[in-house]
Amino acid sequence: MKQITVVSGKGGTGKTSILASLAAISRGRAVIADCDVDAPDLHLILKPQVREKREFSGMKMAVIDPSRCNSCGSCEEHCRFGAAMSQKIDPLLCEGCGVCSLVCPADAVSMExxxxxxxxxxxTRFGPLVHAQLFPGEEASGKLVTMVREISREVADYHDLELILIDGSPGIGCPVIASLTGSDLALVVTEPTISGAHDLDRILGLVSHFGIEPLVCINKFDLNPELALSIEERSMDWGAKIVGRIPFDPLVVEAMVAGMAVVEMEGQVADAIVDMAEMISSQL
Incomplete structure (x- = not known):
């Protein structure tokens, strides 16, 4: 089973649009995993029909047993987040650190x-999709990403599919690390801007750290050809192969508005993505 994770050092590079097109090209031969659990949007294009829902438990929350609490105030004194009050915990403020359960002399606090x-x-019309919804303000999105990836492997085994396409989070944080680890290829999507070039170095450094083969796609490369050439040189310094040069085209916005993958509409961008998919396939 092969796993390709599409990532970007920054948001807004077109990562999800490209992943949706790769899913369309796969024609149902891959499991699609949306691991951008903090701000998922792949469903806007794939229009999924949910057939199974599983609960996710992230950080634990402190709960006070009022029958055992003697109102000594120790928990309130030691809570750095102001969550502990008289015989109760504010669930919106509790960070699940557990210090209140450690300092409680009456053993009235438990972590649940x-x-x-x-x-x-x-x-979806492109095959099975595994995705998630993290409640606002909740933590441990990296754990939820891991859960999505584990379920994706289950689904791939069940349907006898040999490829998982993973839409990772932007940046280099915990959810991105959880999206990348164990992948066979990392497709890094960047753009010819100063911030795009800067964050490309950060994500390629992360990919290199985990020993994953990096591939680079430069989206809207023709908006700044000089900087795009510099990005190609930076990528080669990291040992990354350029597999895609996607031109700027208003067709991309039209596809987004229509809720379609770019390759479902004819144009130079669709042709460039198809060519890129062939190069990625040859790397596998």
Missing amino acids: ERLSGYAFISD
């Missing part, structure tokens, strides 16, 4: 699991 979101298994 709380529902933090859901993971879904859905059907």
Whole structure:
């Protein structure tokens, strides 16, 4: 089973649009995993029909047993987040650190699991999709990403599919690390801007750290050809192969508005993505 993770050092580079097109090209031969659980939007294009929902428990929350609490105030004194009050815990402020349970002399505080979101298994016109919803303000999105990836492997085994396409989070944080680890290829999507070039170095450094083969796609490369050439040189310094040079085209916006993958509409961008998909396939 092969796993390709599409990532970007910054948001807004076109990562999800490209992943949706790769899913369309796969024609149902891959499991699609949306691991951008903090701000998922792949469903806007794939229009999934949910057929299974699983609960996700992230950080634990402190709960006070009023029958055992003697109102000594120790928990309130030591809570750095202001969550502990007289015989109760504010669930919106509790960070699940557990210090209140450690300092309570009456052993009245326990750490309990709380529902933090859901993971879904859905059907789409491009094949099975595993995606998730993290409740606002909840933590441990990296754990939810891991859950999505584990379910994706289950779905791939069940349907006898040999490829998983993963839409990772932007940046280099915990959710991105959880999206990348164990992948066979990392497709890094960047753009010819100063911030794009800067964040490309950060994400290629992360990919290199985990020993994953990096591939680079420069989206809207023709908006700044000089900087795009510099990005190609930076990528080669990291040992990354340029597999895609996607031109700027208003067709991309039209596809987004229509809720379609770019390759479902004819144009130079669609042709460039198809060519890129062939190069990625040859790397596998």
